[in-house]
Amino acid sequence: MKIEKIKGFRDQFPEDMGPRKRLLGVAERQAEIFGFLKVDVPSLESLDLYRIKSGEELVSQTYSFVDKGGREVTMIPEFTPSVVRMLTSRKDISRPVRWYGTPKLWRYEEPQAGRLREHIQFNADIFGPDTAEADAEVIGLAASILDSLELNGEYEIRISNREITEKLLKSLGITDIQAAFAVIDRFRKTDEESFVSGIMETGASREQAQKLHEMISKPFGVGELKKKITGSIPEEDIGQDIMERMMYTGKLIGTYTESSVKYDFSIVRGLSYYTGIVFEAFDIMGEFRSILGGGRYNNLAALLSDQDIPAVGFGMGDVVIELLMKRAGKWHPESYGDSYYVASLLRGDKAYAFETANSIRRFRKAVVEVSERGLSSQMKAAASTGCTYALIIGDKEAKSGTVTVRDLTTGEQKTLYREEFLDSLEKESPQ
RNA sequence: GCCGGGGUGGGGUAGUGGAUAUCCUUGGGGACUGUGGAUCCCCGGACCCGGGUUCAAUUCCCGGUCCCGGCCCCA
Numbered sequence: 469m470k471i472e473k474i475k476g477f478r479d480q481f482p483e484d485m486g487p488r489k490r491l492l493g494v495a496e497r498q499a500e501i502f503g504f505l506k507v508d509v510p511s512l513e514s515l516d517l518y519r520i521k522s523g524e525e526l527v528s529q530t531y532s533f534v535d536k537g538g539r540e541v542t543m544i545p546e547f548t549p550s551v552v553r554m555l556t557s558r559k560d561i562s563r564p565v566r567w568y569g570t571p572k573l574w575r576y577e578e579p580q581a582g583r584l585r586e587h588i589q590f591n592a593d594i595f596g597p598d599t600a601e602a603d604a605e606v607i608g609l610a611a612s613i614l615d616s617l618e619l620n621g622e623y624e625i626r627i628s629n630r631e632i633t634e635k636l637l638k639s640l641g642i643t644d645i646q647a648a649f650a651v652i653d654r655f656r657k658t659d660e661e662s663f664v665s666g667i668m669e670t671g672a673s674r675e676q677a678q679k680l681h682e683m684i685s686k687p688f689g690v691g692e693l694k695k696k697i698t699g700s701i702p703e704e705d706i707g708q709d710i711m712e713r714m715m716y717t718g719k720l721i722g723t724y725t726e727s728s729v730k731y732d733f734s735i736v737r738g739l740s741y742y743t744g745i746v747f748e749a750f751d752i753m754g755e756f757r758s759i760l761g762g763g764r765y766n767n768l769a770a771l772l773s774d775q776d777i778p779a780v781g782f783g784m785g786d787v788v789i790e791l792l793m794k795r796a797g798k799w800h801p802e803s804y805g806d807s808y809y810v811a812s813l814l815r816g817d818k819a820y821a822f823e824t825a826n827s828i829r830r831f832r833k834a835v836v837e838v839s840e841r842g843l844s845s846q847m848k849a850a851a852s853t854g855c856t857y858a859l860i861i862g863d864k865e866a867k868s869g870t871v872t873v874r875d876l877t878t879g880e881q882k883t884l885y886r887e888e889f890l891d892s893l894e895k896e897s898p899q
Numbered sequence: 900g901c902c903g904g905g906g907u908g909g910g911g912u913a914g915u916g917g918a919u920a921u922c923c924u925u926g927g928g929g930a931c932u933g934u935g936g937a938u939c940c941c942c943g944g945a946c947c948c949g950g951g952u953u954c955a956a957u958u959c960c961c962g963g964u965c966c967c968g969g970c971c972c973c974a
Contacts, residue, residue, distance in 0.1 A: 472947080472948095472964070472965055473966095474965095475965065518974095526973090526974075528900090528972095529971095529972065529973085544974095545974055548974080549974095575972095575974070577900095577971085577972070577973085578900080578970085578971090579966085579968095580968060580970090581967085581969090583973085589974080650972095653972095653973085737973090737974095738972070738973050738974080757973085761973095761974090783974070811934090811935095812932095813932050813933060814932090815932075840932090841928095841931085841932090842930095842931040842932060842933090842934095843931075843932065843933050843934055843935090844930095844931050844933090844934065844935070846934090846935085847934060847935030847936090848935055848937095850935065851935050851936050852935095858934085860933070862932075862933060863932090864933085872933090872934090874935085876935070876936095879934095
């Protein structure tokens with residue numbers, strides 16, 4: 469009987485696992501360099517954790533079920549609520565708290581390009597200070613990860629601000645702010661006419677809806693925010709300090725990366741708990757869904773506990789960035805430097821070859837032959853493992869205490885004393 | 900949940916209402932216990948599942964399932 473995979477889930481074979489391991493490794497390394505500490509959360513949570521903050525729409529898209537004890541539980545659809553629960557359960561942790569994690573997340577929806585039912589998400593948050601500096605640090609980490617993956621020039625960051633957008637919408641006569649956010653969120657998928665009519669349904673006039681469409685259509689440099697808004701919103705309707713903070717944040721983000729950072733009114737993020745800055749990163753060709761996204765959510769802790777903890781963070785799923793890395797030719801595993809395939813022609817007792825392999829392993833990767841086969845086959849195997857050198861060990865070598873080293877890229881080969889060979893490895897090794 | 904397009908060895912494919920289902924590649928073994936991605940030889944491996952129509956279904960029809968893509972939603 470053939471058992472098929474569950475829809476939207478994936479097997480992860482070495483050819484993708486290698487690059488994916490590097491992707492997550494780079495993200496984790498950058499997070500650590502920034503001083504973030506790793507945490508992990510349960511894969512299963514009470515469904516109520518998501519009811520509180522998001523309502524039935526999200527709940528209907530969760531991978532949830534009633535367990536044997538009659539509890540409504542769900543495979544976690546996001547990381548943040550669990551992390552907030554963790555943080556608020558401890559009062560001794562000094563702030564700012566910088567935490568990251570790489571959970572698997574689940575959603576019960578139809579799979580499509582860049583979206584599966586199970587995926588891995590890198591996630592990082594700063595809890596405590598409600599400052600432009602914390603905002604910039606989180607976005608800067610996101611950019612540094614993408615840059616470390618050699619994706620400079622392949623992406624750009626778009627930022628916006630919920631408060632500013634909300635005030636903008638109000639000044640245009642819009643009364644149903646949530647509905648307007650939903651229309652804006654769909655901006656990229658609709659034409660001007662349906663956008664305008666969608667906005668008109670939220671309380672704006674046609675003229676105002678068209679004005680909004682124009683503002684949303686053109687991202688601009690973050691430093692121009694004030695200029696762009698002046699004339700659109702009456703001065704008294706918008707806090708100067710919010711705009712100053714956004715422009716300052718944009719300036720700080722520029723200290724992390726050369727990549728383009730734009731202000732973009734169309735970024736609102738669907739998640740209702742965002743309160744201030746929101747941001748996403750897109751591939752430069754606009755082919756894929758957003759690579760990552762996040763923002764400030766100052767009210768979530770209060771919703772889930774009796775504590776008030778401002779927070780800012782982002783999540784980056786592994787699926788979209790994989791598409792981007794493949795397109796950019798960067799989907800390759802981490803390189804281990806020189807590596808050795810220990811081929812053996814010894815009859816019976818192969819201890820000499822194994823001693824050699826194990827000595828190499830103090831400094832380098834070594835693969836030792838474990839089959840009985842001719843040298844020709846072993847050399848083929850050496851090539852297919854991707855090793856840069858082959859060591860050939862036969863009776864001659866074992867008797868004389870030597871090894872024959874063959875460079876698999878140039879074909880050059882020499883025989884030298886084993887001790888001499890190992891010494892040279894030790895000297896060349898960085899550590 | 901809804902809509903569209905697909906499913907032939909591990910991957911890529913050809914083909915057919917009836918015969919031993921094509922080719923390439925990959926995998927295993929051998930030539931080959933002293934030199935690699937080669938060559939030659941041998942071997943293994945497939946019509947997604949169920950039902951219907953039919954003398955006969957991998958082929959036609961229906962349903963399911965999975966894959967790809969879109970909608971909804973976006974964590």
